[in-house]
Amino acid sequence: MTMKIVFQKTSGLTDKPTHYCPGCTHGVIHRLVAEVLEEMGVLEDTVGVASVGCSVLSYEYFNCDMTQAAHGRAPAVATGVKRVLPDRMVFTYQGDGDLASIGISEVIHAAARGENITVIFVNNAIYGMTGGQMAPTSLIGQKTATTPYGRDVSVHGSPIKVCEMISVLDGAAYIERVSTHDVPHIQKAKKAIRRAFETQKRGGGFSMVEILSTCPTNWGLDPAESLEWVRDNMVPVYPLGVYKNKATGNL
């Protein structure tokens, strides 16, 4: 009897077991990015740029050439790579502390330049690696290690909505926010990632997919509750959808 292979692990990921906490959606997002790169047949032409935070070791998991950047600087590093190697696929993989706080300048200017790179922006509304401190994307009222009484607008300001901000820049070509809280949304997230990389492939300019993600460990919730928390609390603050798609005239 011959067996037919109906499913196998993507070649876009290495065999190294990830260090992510149970219930964290980094693993899902890694797989989506890796599957897209594999399906597009560009793994060997890709250079990824890892950031600082929980995904700092992403260079051990993506099965392509990887460079590790300083905190927040991944879009600048990716700019250097892409300007030298314009025909390669170049992507950054960044969390919300890295991208929306210390690295907000680099991502804005990369977008403004229309840098032909793809930014995978994982937003879980908290600093995970350092132990659950407030991020610029933490929700109003959210309790974190540095907002033990909850995020207070009068003290900490309001969450930064990165897609809304970036999409007004002329250089931004494809900007979409997606979520990972259930299977249909994960499937949508993969399509968004694919469209972002396709934008880069045709030289369309700056593309970014913001992916709402979980942090069960620092939220103090179990994995199932965390997915519900994304759906019930994050999605209303961070509306899902395509914020910009130059190719379809969605400006």
Next chain:
Amino acid sequence: MGKVLMKGNEVIAESAVHAGCKYFFGYPITPQSELVAYMARRLPEVGGLFLQAESEVAAINMVYGAASAGVRVMTSSSSPGFSLKQEGISYLAGAQLPAVIVNIARGGPGLGNIQPAQSDYFQVTKGGGHGDYHTPVLAPASLQEIVDLTKDAFDIADRYRTPVILLGDGMLGQMMEPVEFTEGTEIRKFAKPWATTGTLGDGPPRTITSLELDAESLEKRNWDLQQKFAVMKANEIRYETYLTEDADYIMVAFGTVARITMNAVNKAREAGVKVGLIRPISLWPFPEKPFLETRDRVKGYISVEMSAGQMVEDVRLVVEGHAQVDFFGRTGGIVPTQDEIFEKIMMAAGGVTV
């Protein structure tokens, strides 16, 4: 090609082009801005790329990206902007990426001013950023010397996979002198199998990182770096001596200050004082040999600097109390004059002022 009259900042830029540097990421700051503007005009002519970054921080990280893609790349700044690049320089050193970073230093601390200074000596020679590392530092004293040392800087960077600092001061950057570029000199090619260019199906994926979470692995990486620094110390020391053979007193100065000091040495010789000059060209690795050879027979050394006294500490370290080590400096952007250095020599030589 004959001699051309150029500004120091432009000579650095053109020398980099001659050294095969086609990528430059910059940010304006006085007194190095001509270098950035020259590259913006020049690099497209040679099929290269100039990009003005949004900050010095972004510029040095673009350099990191370009270096990881395997090309010769440069950025430049002046003291306050150079401080901003230090994080990136530490990462370049940790990830072992080659790049050339220019510092056309100005008065500090803080915003300081835009006059020439050498007060970034500690910063460039002692590592500057976090962690156990050094970067080779080359300090030209003339515009013609910039041509040679810029080429050397790129070769050292590639040979050892290290960031290299080219240190001048605002005077060197702003002054004009005739220089000659040798056409057709061969650009040394270094194989870079470590570069992350996309595997293109040729071998397994590569990683460039300065992260080693395992303590024993990071210690090993550090000892490997130290081993590399030891090889640099053996091979990359550059200095010049002037009238030191019979000298009772030896002046120590680098960069533009060495030229002023040399004039003061000549004047003191005319006045009958046996005085010489050691001019470190590589500030790190610091040239110890000319001191070890002379410290038991001279009466003293005088370090002359545009700072409150920084290189003098390295002079004391190598002289180890075998002779007197004295210091003369001006700071805040003041350039010491030949006459005040001459007076310092005459006082040391017998308490006589002229």
